[in-house]
Amino acid sequence: MKNLKFLTTLLILSTFLFTACDKDDDGMDNDQELITTVQLTFTDGAGATLVFNVKDLDGDGGNPPVADEIKLKASTAYTLSVKFLDESDASHTHDITEEVQEESGEHLVCFTANGAMTAPAATDTDGNGKPLGLTNTLTTGNAGSGSLIVSLKHEPDKSAAAPCSTGETDAEVTFPVVIE
């Protein structure tokens, strides 16, 4: 019986010793940087600007992204600048474009144009003289409809034959396009 007592005591003791761990979590840190908005600004020769967005303010899941329809004039030259924003916090918009610009060597903005849309061509370069794609030019053709896919690649292989099929996609959105 003495042994049993000893063992029981040991067991109970050990339970106490190692139970004190029900921790309430206060260090919650889920803040990962998020792109909620891809913003395209088209400027024509006269300096008039047109702004179109794709927004997914609630992040992955929930409501799908909402895309503006791009409306451009036929046979017109535009400069196109691309911005990536985090608008998940309504009180504070975070401009991620600056960070893309800072690490320009590791990023590439790619475009795929369909239908009546013309593919933009990058005019800016990264630190190594390779294309970046935050600013571009394009000249529209005849009236019609189409679409424009804009994607942001991270760590692409810019020396590859098709750099846009390498790297990891940070953003990829599709705009419907109408050329009038």
Place this chain on the structure above:
Amino acid sequence: MKYQILFIAWITGLFSGIEIYAQNCHATLYGTVTDAETKDPVPYAEVFLPQTGQGKITDEKGRFVFTELCEGKYTVTCQHIGCSHQSKNINLVGEMSLNFQLTHETFDLGEVVIMEKAIAPKAAQAERSLENAALDAAKGQTLGDMLKKLPGVTTLNTGGTISKPVIRGMHSNRVLMLNNGVRQEGQQWGADHAPEIDPYIAGKVSVVYGANSVRYGADAIGGVVVVEPDPLRTKKGTGGEVQLAGFSNGRSGAFSGLLNFNTGGKIPLAGRVQGTLRRGGNLRAPDYYLENTGVSEANYAATLGLQRERWQSEVFFSQFFTRNSIFKGSHIGNLTDLQNAIDRGRPLDDGSFSYELGRPQQRVAHYLLKVKNQLKTGSAGKLTLQYARQFNRREEFDAHKRFNEVPSNFDNPEMMFEITTHTIDAAWEHKSWRHFTGSIGAQLVGQVNTTDRGGLIPDFNSRTAGIFWIERWRKYPLPLEFEAGVRYDARWLDVGNRGRDVIDMQLNFNNFSGTLGAIYKVNDEFDIRLHAGSAWRAPGVNELFSDGVHHGSASYEKGRSDLKAEQAVTTSLTFDFDNERNFSASLSLYRNFIRDFIYLQPQQQPVLTIRGAFPSFAYEQTDARLTGLDWNANWKPIPQLTLTSSASLLRARNQADGEWINLMPADRFRQGVRWEFGKDRKRKQWQESYAGVSAVHVFEQTRAPENQDFAPPPPAFTLFDFEAGTSLQFGNNKANIGLAVQNIFNTAYRDYLNRLRYYSDEMGRNVSVRLKMTF
């Protein structure tokens, strides 16, 4: 064989000190007499019970049996022609087995061994183990890869270094790991979460096929992996071993050492310390390096035990810490990236060798503390009380911080889960009573999970309570044995937040499990085992609540909080033949039904995000039926030559729509030849030498649902392995040396059950050497 001497011995203290309360005259004493050195049975030895005047002569296999004895004190003598006899007293209770191991050294009478042990009953369900030489030969690999040699076991891999065992198509939450008697509780729900167990700790690794919830608790629908260390040293003194293994692929090495001691004396304190270090660099597929696939692991364990006549006590502590780098080429952003990788057919970058452990990376720490006490309760049985605490921290590091510079340190994981589990087990095992042996017990499990980073799964608290009773009936020497058991478990799950989402939900699950089995011994060489088990599994938190993009698999997974528990009935029929000379074979047929089987169902509409499209999967339930067979045979046409053959076949159907179930292992066959160079050569230093070649053929998995995967299952492949070993005896020390080559022909192949199969081939040729020194 001539025995010149008398053989006797004494019985280890297991049953001494037992008091007799009632006269029961149905007791049985049986056992075998074997030669301690050659392990051959000793026929025509005389075993006497002077009190009753009964005597038996051992048969050709060295066996004897006394039945219908009254319980009480007896003197048992064992002698052989031409020998004087000695005697020893035993207390006979119920059914006892007494195995005499006789040494026959002409001049030295000092070393005589008799081993008395509780009858290790054969399980009614299929069970296979890796131990001794076979286990040694597998050391240095991951636990999953070690078990792969057993029929019916495959692995689910994430690259070359993360693998988890798949038993007859079941894995993760459906397979229970029993590490040194404790239910392993980590983040086992994840397909890329390998078991947090140091394989070097094992003296024996067993796989129990099919539901075995009664003994081990709910969840064990698919089977159980049991990792057992060797028993502690019982003889006074110290001993130990050192194991080294080196692998050419990944230029990796493992070092493991252990030290055993026993202080002897009045209070014999026994203990063991053990430690393992493992380090490896980038693996190489036949045509390229797999960038960032290194591994680093450091584990240690310590045990202290005390054994007295009536009780024994053991404290065990272990720490496991691993860092696994994940193949860089598998890090992708969305479905387009995945499609690009599949179309490319090989990684973008051919890579180079490096030991650097970069990102992506997982770091996992697991601590286990166990206190186990056993107490003999008179003549009736044995009470076991066990408490265990486990703590598991899992950290995952992304390839980069988006738009920020990659941190040079590993201080801020993108995902972190911490889970603490307390387990209390109490079981009372009773000795044979009217031919029944069995145990009754209870289990309490408390668990707290906090997801500190990356809200993939929510924080939760869970409590599980269970009670069980299992009995086995055996009347020696009747050829039939029965086993039956029942268990009831209840589980409470209290779910808090997932990231910023408040879930706040309480869920209850409870159910019965049962087991029913029969063993029929057709004759000494052949037995048939029939088993049916029922088990249930409460849905895991990932199945209930995950909601987000799963990177690496580029899929959007959505849980369902109204999932019901899975209910499984597994049945198996196993034929075992072993003539103990030159042929053994085992065939196990099984059919398992799982009601409300939880699986990921592809959804019609992809989920659109700002990162592009992700195929969407939702956790659904259906009724599943898994049918298959495992086959295994060994044949020695001549003593030196062994031919082996094994096969595993599996068919898994979704019964609702008749469709196949995805991610099930493809059929496979393994054949091998092995040459043993003889044991009794004059030069005694070189012993147990062998060399062998084996080939495994894995078929293409044609039984997968169509158009649900990003790429079709990879084609069939055949791999050849070589293995050789010898052992060297010098003085009291022994060294085992082994050489192995895996994938001899450097075949490029992909495995259907590797989650990174979209991105790269499997590892190429791997030459390994291993050394084990015992002192």
